[in-house]
Amino acid sequence: MGKITGFLEFDRKVEGYAPVEDRVTHYKEFTLPMKAQELKDQGARCMDCGIPFCHSGCPLGNLIPDFNDAVYRGKWEKAAEILHATNNFPEFTGRLCPAPCEEACVLGINEDPVSIENIEKNIVETAFSKGWVVAQPPVKRSGKTVAVIGSGPAGLAAAQQLNRAGHLVTVFERDEKVGGLLRYGIPDFKLEKQVIDRRVAILKEEGILFKTGVHVGTTISATELKEEFNALVLTGGATVRRGLPIEGADLKGVVQAMDFLKQNNKRVDGITELGEEIKATGKDVIVIGGGDTGSDCIGTSVRHGAASVTNFEILGKPTVQRPENQPWPFWPMRLRTSTSHKEGAERIFSISTKKFIGDKNGNLTGLITSEVEWITAPGRRPQLKEIPGTEKEWKCNLALLALGFTGSETTIADQLGLKTDIRSNIKASEADYQTNVPGVFVAGDQRRGQSLIVWAISEGRQAAHHVDSFLMGSSNLPLKGEGDLPRI
Ligand SMILES: Cc1cc2nc3c(=O)[nH]c(=O)nc-3n(C[C@H](O)[C@H](O)[C@H](O)COP(=O)(O)OP(=O)(O)OC[C@H]3O[C@@H](n4cnc5c(N)ncnc54)[C@H](O)[C@@H]3O)c2cc1C
Numbered sequence: 001m002g003k004i005t006g007f008l009e010f011d012r013k014v015e016g017y018a019p020v021e022d023r024v025t026h027y028k029e030f031t032l033p034m035k036a037q038e039l040k041d042q043g044a045r046c047m048d049c050g051i052p053f054c055h056s057g058c059p060l061g062n063l064i065p066d067f068n069d070a071v072y073r074g075k076w077e078k079a080a081e082i083l084h085a086t087n088n089f090p091e092f093t094g095r096l097c098p099a100p101c102e103e104a105c106v107l108g109i110n111e112d113p114v115s116i117e118n119i120e121k122n123i124v125e126t127a128f129s130k131g132w133v134v135a136q137p138p139v140k141r142s143g144k145t146v147a148v149i150g151s152g153p154a155g156l157a158a159a160q161q162l163n164r165a166g167h168l169v170t171v172f173e174r175d176e177k178v179g180g181l182l183r184y185g186i187p188d189f190k191l192e193k194q195v196i197d198r199r200v201a202i203l204k205e206e207g208i209l210f211k212t213g214v215h216v217g218t219t220i221s222a223t224e225l226k227e228e229f230n231a232l233v234l235t236g237g238a239t240v241r242r243g244l245p246i247e248g249a250d251l252k253g254v255v256q257a258m259d260f261l262k263q264n265n266k267r268v269d270g271i272t273e274l275g276e277e278i279k280a281t282g283k284d285v286i287v288i289g290g291g292d293t294g295s296d297c298i299g300t301s302v303r304h305g306a307a308s309v310t311n312f313e314i315l316g317k318p319t320v321q322r323p324e325n326q327p328w329p330f331w332p333m334r335l336r337t338s339t340s341h342k343e344g345a346e347r348i349f350s351i352s353t354k355k356f357i358g359d360k361n362g363n364l365t366g367l368i369t370s371e372v373e374w375i376t377a378p379g380r381r382p383q384l385k386e387i388p389g390t391e392k393e394w395k396c397n398l399a400l401l402a403l404g405f406t407g408s409e410t411t412i413a414d415q416l417g418l419k420t421d422i423r424s425n426i427k428a429s430e431a432d433y434q435t436n437v438p439g440v441f442v443a444g445d446q447r448r449g450q451s452l453i454v455w456a457i458s459e460g461r462q463a464a465h466h467v468d469s470f471l472m473g474s475s476n477l478p479l480k481g482e483g484d485l486p487r488i
């Protein structure tokens with residue numbers, strides 16, 4: 001374990017951030033690196049618990065006490081091997097994961113948890129800087145071919161695992177560049193895109209083929225791919241956006257968050273042909289929706305130079321502390337304040353948007369809201385109730401709808417005759433990730449609905465194991481938490 005008395009000696013420390021006035025002038029990441037000694041001290045805080053709840057809190061089953069100990073002892077290369085044994089892309093999760101492992105950390109019962117996510121990020125960044133992360137092409141090819149449809153974290157994880165098992169993998173992506181929501185949803189100030197490019201270069205060197213600008217179901221039919229390849233892995237995400245079908249929703253200035261974010265990420269990438277410009281500059285912006293997407297809209301609007309940024313959330317304001325009915329080690333619904341929230345947005349909770357208002361030219365000028373309360377009763381789902389007399393008009397000329405996604409697109413499911421659930425996500429059991437059509441597998445948001453990067457990587461890895469078994473009769477690819485040491 002780390003240092004026996006480490007948790008008594010050292011307080012939790014996490015990386016810092018550049019001051020708001022500096023960071024909002026650009027789109028680069030703005031975290032301030034921790035010193036090597038500070039990271040060692042954090043590793044030393046780990047108690048190497050008999051039952052490491054962090055490990056089961058992590059959807060990847062990361063071997064957390066093991067890499068904490070390696071960092072404490074300054075064995076960074078070993079730490080990198082341990083980390084990569086269960087996680088193909090710790091550089092994504094180390095930056096972006098909400099860290100359920102930390103909520104489950106035993107130290108968190110009466111102390112601050114170990115800074116697991118910062119340790120993870122620093123391990124992988126050290127590994128890249130030292131040149132330890134290198135391509136590992138398979139020693140032998142199996143002669144089998146697999147098409148992965150969608151290049152988000154689920155698709156990339158499935159592709160790397162299947163390629164390592166020797167199968168020839170082609171990843172089809174309809175966008176111009178690889179990465180899914182990592183590339184075109186999450187802003188550069190949270191994840192600079194060279195971090196994706198750096199990893200994709202390794203995947204290519206390992207022998208994975210990428211075909212971008214190919215919309216499966218339209219450019220090429222899914223049935224054709226089914227005939228051409230020995231197996232298909234569907235990782236197209238849950239891309240159907242939730243709308244807000246209220247009066248005035250068609251006014252100019254009511255915009256889907258993903259249109260706003262995608263265009264901005266392309267702009268930051270130097271792309272000039274962007275269609276109609278969507279910018280927050282000088283505008284009164286209201287971001288409707290309080291999740292990750294809403295937070296990313298706030299940070300982007302601030303960087304555009306919005307006149308004001310307000311964020312609406314229909315749910316009540318959670319407590320900062322873990323609620324009593326969500327005890328450790330479960331994931332608690334508590335108030336989370338992102339770096340973007342701190343950049344100048346006013347957050348309003350328990351509020352519902354009733355109507356958008358426009359001028360005679362069809363431009364958005366404002367909106368009307370009501371305050372709401374949630375009525376709870378044992379055994380019943382909470383009911384939303386408007387509070388009479390709380391109507392309010394807000395000035396607004398850019399409303400960003402960050403209301404999440406209702407499910408996945410159905411073209412491929414229709415073409416292949418796949419069963420879907422009530423949210424239009426493709427059905428497959430967690431036991432083998434195989435759909436009702438043999439040889440067609442599904443993973444990530446397209447199976448589980450909108451979720452997290454860590455779950456997408458986890459599902460991609462799990463699905464890869466079952467695809468390999470389908471093709472070869474058995475598989476040596478690791479399942480959750482099994483790790484395949486010593487690979488990076
Ligand atoms: C704005 C935003 C911010 C987020 N921030 C975070 C965060 O901070 N932390 C976190 O953990 N999670 C975050 N998430 C969620 C996370 O990004 C997703 O859960 C994750 O990316 C899902 O991965 P995936 O591989 O299943 O799908 P996606 O990342 O959605 O990738 C699917 C890919 O498939 C492609 N595709 C779809 N259909 C086809 C087709 N027919 N043919 C070819 N290609 C196709 C799409 O173009 C896309 O590239 C965020 C989501 C959004 C929208």
Ligand code: SF4
Nearest residue numbers: 046047049054105106
């Ligand atoms: S639960 Fe926390 S203290 Fe215990 S092994 Fe995991 S990281 Fe270390």
